[in-house]
Structure formats: C-alpha cells, structure tokens
Amino acid sequence: MNIAEELRKRAADIKIIDSPEEKEMYSHDIGDVPALMTKTLFEIQPDLVVQPKNVDEIKKVLIFATEKKIPVIPRGAASWGFGGVIPTKGGIVVDLSPFREILFLNKPQKSVTVQAGARWGDIDIVAKKEGLCLMTYPSSKFSTVGGWLATGGYGINSFRYGHLTEQIISMSVVLPSGELRKITPNDPEFEYFVGTEGEFGIIVEVNLKLRDVPEASYPHLFYFPTDKAAFAFMQAFLEKDQAAETRPNA
Numbered sequence: 373m374n375i376a377e378e379l380r381k382r383a384a385d386i387k388i389i390d391s392p393e394e395k396e397m398y399s400h401d402i403g404d405v406p407a408l409m410t411k412t413l414f415e416i417q418p419d420l421v422v423q424p425k426n427v428d429e430i431k432k433v434l435i436f437a438t439e440k441k442i443p444v445i446p447r448g449a450a451s452w453g454f455g456g457v458i459p460t461k462g463g464i465v466v467d468l469s470p471f472r473e474i475l476f477l478n479k480p481q482k483s484v485t486v487q488a489g490a491r492w493g494d495i496d497i498v499a500k501k502e503g504l505c506l507m508t509y510p511s512s513k514f515s516t517v518g519g520w521l522a523t524g525g526y527g528i529n530s531f532r533y534g535h536l537t538e539q540i541i542s543m544s545v546v547l548p549s550g551e552l553r554k555i556t557p558n559d560p561e562f563e564y565f566v567g568t569e570g571e572f573g574i575i576v577e578v579n580l581k582l583r584d585v586p587e588a589s590y591p592h593l594f595y596f597p598t599d600k601a602a603f604a605f606m607q608a609f610l611e612k613d614q615a616a617e618t619r620p621n622a
C-alpha cells in the first residue's frame with residue numbers, strides 16, 4: 373500500500389494530490405533554484421500533497437507522518453523564495469493556501485481571528501469595511517499569515533508598531549504529535565513558532581490585533597547620496613526615538 377492509500381484510510385475526506393503532473397507545482401517556490409542543485413541535491417517532488425479543510429485533518433496528517441517518520445512541509449503562498457517549502461527529501465506537503473478563512477472580526481476589541489492560510493490583503497479588505505486595518509504590512513500582501521509568521525515579520529509601519537509578534541494575541545499550532553495547542557506571546561514556547569519555518573509544528577489559527585484606519589496617510593520619500601548616509605539618518609532617527617514620536621496617524 374502506498375502512502376496516499378494509507379493516509380486515505382486514516383482521513384478519508386482529506387484532499388490528496390498525488391499525480392506527478394500536479395505534484396510538480398509543489399517542487400518549487402517563487403525562487404529560482406539552479407537546475408544543477410535540484411538535480412543533484414534534492415528529491416524535488418513530494419510523495420503527496422494534502423489540502424486540509426480543517427484542523428482535524430491537519431492533526432491526522434501530522435500523527436500519520438510522525439508515526440511513519442515522513443517529512444512534513446507546511447506551505448503557504450510559496451512567496452518566501454528561500455526554499456522552505458521545497459520537499460528536498462520528499463514527504464507530505466501540507467498546502468495551507470486553501471485554508472484561508474477569516475473566521476471572526478471583533479470590532480470593539482479591534483482584532484481578527486483567521487486560519488493560517490488567510491492572505492494579508494484579504495484580511496485588510498475585510499477589516500477596512502469595518503473601519504479597521506492591519507497594524508503592519510508584509511512586502512507580499514498575497515502571502516499567508518502563517519507564512520509571514522514562520523519567516524519574517526517586519527514590514528510597513530514596523531517602526532511604529534513593532535515586529536509582527538507584537539500584534540499576535542494568540543495562535544493555535546498543531547505539534548508533530550498531533551496535539552493542538554493554543555499559545556500566547558507570554559508562553560515560553562511562543563518563540564518556537566516564529567521565524568522557524570514550521571520546524572516545530574504547523575500554525576493553524578491566529579488571533580491578530582487590528583487598528584483604526586488612519587484619517588490620512590503621508591508617505592515620504594527621502595533621497596540619500598549613499599547607502600551609508602541613509603543608514604546614518606535612520607540610526608540618528610531611531611536613537612532620538614523619533615520613530616515613536618512621529619505619529620501622524622495616531
């Protein structure tokens with residue numbers, strides 16, 4: 373019995389992609405890996421891809437993979453470009469791109485709960501209908517909440533609102549054992565799931581802070597003759613704590 377058949381026995385309803393043509397899409401991200409590397413170093417097709425519809429299916433996949441010692445590769449919008457979603461040793465790609473619901477927007481509390489595959493751009497559109505918006509913006513608005521948390525975390529407005537982790541109220545993760553755990557930034561294990569590329573588990577749900585849409589926004593463009601001059605300006609700006617004082621939108 374192959375892996376797909378075995379997994380179907382455990383999770384009959386889960387969407388499994390196992391045809392070579394479809395799996396090909398999962399052998400790369402937006403980055404360009406030289407052919408020499410892919411041919412010599414990587415097994416670049418996953419054994420199979422799953423597109424879970426709910427947390428229960430994600431739990432079943434992780435329990436199965438841990439039991440069988442099969443690598444698991446969480447995948448969001450594949451925009452990271454550093455190969456984190458490439459199945460270098462085969463295994464099961466957990467494609468979270470369809471796992472993207474915006475579950476609940478709490479207007480009085482200025483917060484939103486989303487599935488990990490929710491796109492930043494979609495959350496912003498939904499929030500703006502309620503007079504709210506994201507605290508900070510990633511470079512790729514089409515990327516997923518789980519993907520940005522698992523990789524970067526600084527973006528537009530970070531000087532004012534800080535790293536993405538400062539906007540997390542809580543998040544739920546599924547551990548390799550299949551255990552679902554809700555954690556907050558105060559929990560010691562919180563840091564295991566930030567910037568760690570899914571190594572300790574899969575982020576499945578996130579409760580994020582929002583803010584009021586500013587009355588106006590004033591982008592400024594500064595020109596510097598050299599990169600040194602630009603960095604020196606930013607250094608002085610930060611040391612004087614002007615980033616905190618500059619609050620045209622507060």
Ligand SMILES: Cc1cc2nc3c(=O)[nH]c(=O)nc-3n(C[C@H](O)[C@H](O)[C@H](O)COP(=O)(O)OP(=O)(O)OC[C@H]3O[C@@H](n4cnc5c(N)ncnc54)[C@H](O)[C@@H]3O)c2cc1C
Nearest residue numbers: 448449450451452456510511516518519524525526570575
């Ligand atoms: C070194 C580096 C630093 C970066 N820093 C920033 C930054 O500070 N600001 C910025 O705007 N952009 C940054 N980027 C770009 C940013 O990572 C991507 O544009 C995007 O946010 C990633 O989201 P994605 O949904 O495309 O993730 P993907 O490319 O699909 O996945 C990225 C990684 O996260 C893992 N992952 C994906 N979803 C989950 C999940 N739900 N649970 C656990 N793991 C998961 C994947 O396995 C993979 O390792 C950085 C890129 C690089 C290479």
